[in-house]
Amino acid sequence: MRVNSFFVSSALAVSIALVGVFSSGADAATEAQVAPALAGAQVRAQAPGVYRYRVGDFQVTALSDGTVPQDLHALLTNTTPAETDGLLKNAFLSNPAEVSINAFLIDTGSRLVLVDTGSGALFGPGKGGKLLGSLKAAGYAPEQINDILLTHIHTDHSGGLVSEGQLVFPKATVHVGKPDVDLFLDPANIHGVNGYDKRYFEEAVKTVGPYVKAGKVVPFNGVTELFPGVKAIPTPGHTPGHSFYRFESKGESIEFIGDIVHVASVQFPKPKITIVYDVAPKEAAAQREKQFASAASQRELVAGAHLPFPGLGHIRAEGEGGFTFVPVDYRDRDQP
Template sequence: MHLVSHASRRLAAFASCLAIAGAVHAAAPMAKISAPGFYRIMVGDIEVTAISDGTVQLPVDKLLQEPAADTKRALAQSFLSTPVDTSVTAYVVNTGAKLVMIDAGAGKLFGPTLGKVAANLKAAGYQPEQVDEIYITHLHPDHVGGLAPGGTPAFPNAVVRADRRDTEFWLSQANLDKAPADNKPFFQGAMGSLQPYASAQRLRTFDGDNELVPGVRASSSYGHTPGHTTYVVESKGQKLLLVGDLIHVGAVQFAKPGVTIAFDTDQKAAAAARRATFTQAAKKGDMIGASHLPFPGLGHLRSAGQGFQWVPLNYAELP
């Protein structure tokens, strides 16, 4: 009897230890935080860092200008469903002489899941004070909201540059007054984000194609907005096209580049700009960086029938 009792106590103690171990394991919290959102590549002698602003869910079946059933079918082929988690990405270009940022993220203008550019910029090793110039692809809120999220310039030493056609359109009080109610926030967001820089004489516009600093030039890709601009980074025969919002939904628009989105100001011109830019990139083998393709949004294009095939950049860490 004594032996049985002793064995029972040992089994009970063992079971208790298992329970405690199991409880400790189960109590480990889920981190639910990814690694800092930046990714760095070289384009010749120029260093380019993709900076994640976060992701936002978009009901693309309601936004793309094609039957919703077609959109859902294409998404399913890429193992996606709507709403689609959509990246918002800025790019930092270090030429060695200038630190240039392409777009600034959404700040507080596009929902609580975005607004991470400043934190990820610091994680990437840069301080906002080090940014010399900021080139805006277009003045939609998810590209300018990070400029001055509290009404004060987030990049205190930076000059902001954009195509004059975009500033004249989005910073116009007359255009704001006549805009439909659901479009007014686009104008208000642009005005609130750019005004602190304009007041400090640090908003400068350009007209069409221009070299802005050695190694970085503006290339007109009008349509998504009146002054939508692609920025071309070039060094030692290598080229990267930072195409902004020429594409939003790769699962649909690569195969069918004629499909536009509700955000396009001029649907026909937006589709034409996408096709022209992508055709040249596929022909020449130039790298693409797109604001809304899955982070870091970098890759190459191949022509495929009436559309294109996207080849994401192979992951590699710089030495």
């Protein structure tokens, strides 16, 4: 043991000496070789966006379809750039704002239900289109999905339904509010309605249309129990068929609230602020105030399509007519 200790001590001494030599004798060329490696951090892609949350016996998995920058000065209405910038600054943000595109997979034990499908390829390269990667990372394949619940027929919610004209979810039944089907898929509206841009209608035909032809779209009217523990709740305004979906299990619940809010930092404190995507802006603002107040008073767990990923949390009343979003605590443990 004494011999080993001697060699260890000697080796340490030599190492320390060598470090001293190299430290003091390092020339400019060596430093130039090392410096770039330390100074130039490489840009790396995010890992697939997956977050799991338990609601009773239901497993909820938030899936990211990516994020997109939004020029709020051009998009928000019933406000001013100055008001928008002030609200963004208060949230430590600036314009343009980065907005999440979220979808949610719910395993009820008897079926796999997907709420919204992201934008697919319709926003172009680098903007959305990450849902299938997130779905795969979560351990699921598109062929496993039994039902798709569209909160409404807009590109960033229905775009992921198809790829190059083919059904991405070949075994799924699509559920959506009938007023949206009537508006966006009526051939008479293909060129737009009352100034509402024609691309919304063209894209609806591309994304939802193939499922209609395949007999896989089931529209609903009014509050509807789609299957045990799952209820559709119409919340018109943003679109005429915009709907929430409420899932209940063992005394716990969650509501998927779609586009009741687009920009959390702006529309929670000022629900009156609308966006050009609204079919009926006044109705959308009134619906937002109503639903925020309801969720706050009932302490309802909500999941939003454009809330910062994973988009799960609660709404709290704050100030005069204002609200704030409180994200759920992060969980990462093996047991529910």
